[in-house]
Amino acid sequence: MLAAVIYIAGAIALHCCAQLNMSAPAAPKSYVLYAAEPQAVAANKQSDLEVRFQVVQGFHINSHTPRSKFLIPTMLTLQTATGVKPGTPEFPAGQLYSFAFDPSEKVDVYAGSFTVKLPVVAAAGEHSIDATLKYQACDNASCYPPKTLAVKILFTAR
Amino acid sequence: MRRTLLLLIMIAGIALIAWSGWQNLRQRRDLLQVQQDRRVDLIPDTQGAATDDSTGGESQLKGKLAPAFTLADIDGKKVSLSDFKGHPLLINYWGTYCAPCKIEMPWLQEFSKKYAADGFRVIGITYDSEVGRDTIARDSKQLGVTYPILLSDPKAEKDYLSNTEVLPMSFYVDKAGKVIEVTAGAGSKDQLESMVKEIIATGVK
Numbered sequence: 001m002l003a004a005v006i007y008i009a010g011a012i013a014l015h016c017c018a019q020l021n022m023s024a025p026a027a028p029k030s031y032v033l034y035a036a037e038p039q040a041v042a043a044n045k046q047s048d049l050e051v052r053f054q055v056v057q058g059f060h061i062n063s064h065t066p067r068s069k070f071l072i073p074t075m076l077t078l079q080t081a082t083g084v085k086p087g088t089p090e091f092p093a094g095q096l097y098s099f100a101f102d103p104s105e106k107v108d109v110y111a112g113s114f115t116v117k118l119p120v121v122a123a124a125g126e127h128s129i130d131a132t133l134k135y136q137a138c139d140n141a142s143c144y145p146p147k148t149l150a151v152k153i154l155f156t157a158r
Numbered sequence: 159m160r161r162t163l164l165l166l167i168m169i170a171g172i173a174l175i176a177w178s179g180w181q182n183l184r185q186r187r188d189l190l191q192v193q194q195d196r197r198v199d200l201i202p203d204t205q206g207a208a209t210d211d212s213t214g215g216e217s218q219l220k221g222k223l224a225p226a227f228t229l230a231d232i233d234g235k236k237v238s239l240s241d242f243k244g245h246p247l248l249i250n251y252w253g254t255y256c257a258p259c260k261i262e263m264p265w266l267q268e269f270s271k272k273y274a275a276d277g278f279r280v281i282g283i284t285y286d287s288e289v290g291r292d293t294i295a296r297d298s299k300q301l302g303v304t305y306p307i308l309l310s311d312p313k314a315e316k317d318y319l320s321n322t323e324v325l326p327m328s329f330y331v332d333k334a335g336k337v338i339e340v341t342a343g344a345g346s347k348d349q350l351e352s353m354v355k356e357i358i359a360t361g362v363k
Contacts (some may be wrong), residue, residue: 070255070300071265105261142344144323144324144325145323
């Protein structure tokens with residue numbers, strides 16, 4: 001009977017937590033979107049995961065290699081994940097962008113969608129890597145403070 | 159015997175509820191991330207400098223006296239708005255990460271010299287003062303800026319920027335200390351110069 005009481009208490013606690021989690025405050029304003037797309041790779045072999053991001057229309061972010069050392073590059077930092085050995089994220093080349101009020105100054109940016117390749121060697125099974133994208137966004141005349149975006153990379157190694 | 163069987167069925171049932179609750183929690187967490195990541199506030203893709211109506215907040219200052227402040231410059235010296243009393247003034251909020259700010263700052267420097275005889279002055283206020291004086295000094299030196307560069311504080315930020323995070327933000331103040339125009343985002347060099355001329359021509363000392 002005691003076991004039954006413990007289980008009931010446990011089940012109630014879990015449902016409460018789920019509700020609390022849903023009522024957490026909304027995330028801050030974001031200029032980059034990410035939706036986890038489950039992927040499959042070969043187990044115990046180096047394979048590339050693709051991490052796709054979408055920059056909100058009307059904005060751009062500095063690429064991983066902006067043309068000025070004074071600008072904040074887009075970076076992806078990874079948390080350690082059991083059974084996964086990640087390599088260094090490979091960022092795509094950016095595109096040159098100039099502001100309408102001064103076409104002579106060019107910056108290197110991502111706009112629209114961009115994909116970061118992440119080499120991994122993973123043991124067989126389902127995996128999840130927590131990562132953080134750091135970026136700094138501008139529109140055609142203004143800039144916004146640097147932001148971070150929490151990312152969960154889901155994949156299966158077979 | 160029946161009692162034991164009943165107890166086992168109860169335990170199995172409750173365990174199932176607990177397990178489904180846990181699964182539910184995990185699914186909700188994953189879903190929550192996707193939902194949160196999709197939350198955005200869109201800003202219209204306007205051409206050139208946005209005006210005071212496009213970003214909200216800053217227009218509150220237009221037509222009012224510029225709020226007083228005393229802020230430290232990059233050498234730690236205190237600088238007050240009242241030090242510039244009677245001067246047409248451009249108060250320019252900028253950030254070290256802000257490319258458009260860095261494009262227009264050399265223009266502000268040029269105008270601060272060109273119109274100095276008319277009493278015109280420029281004050282730069284650094285929004286991301288947490289990057290430290292060294293970085294701010296390095297950037298402003300690299301841009302050739304010699305006008306005062308101050309480090310923002312929460313009060314000045316609240317008074318001037320309200321809740322907006324847009325940079326650059328420029329406040330054109332006439333000789334009487336009144337904010338004549340507020341612009342969010344960088345405009346063309348010509349637009350900027352015409353605003354400078356306007357504040358030089360407006361207001362009584």
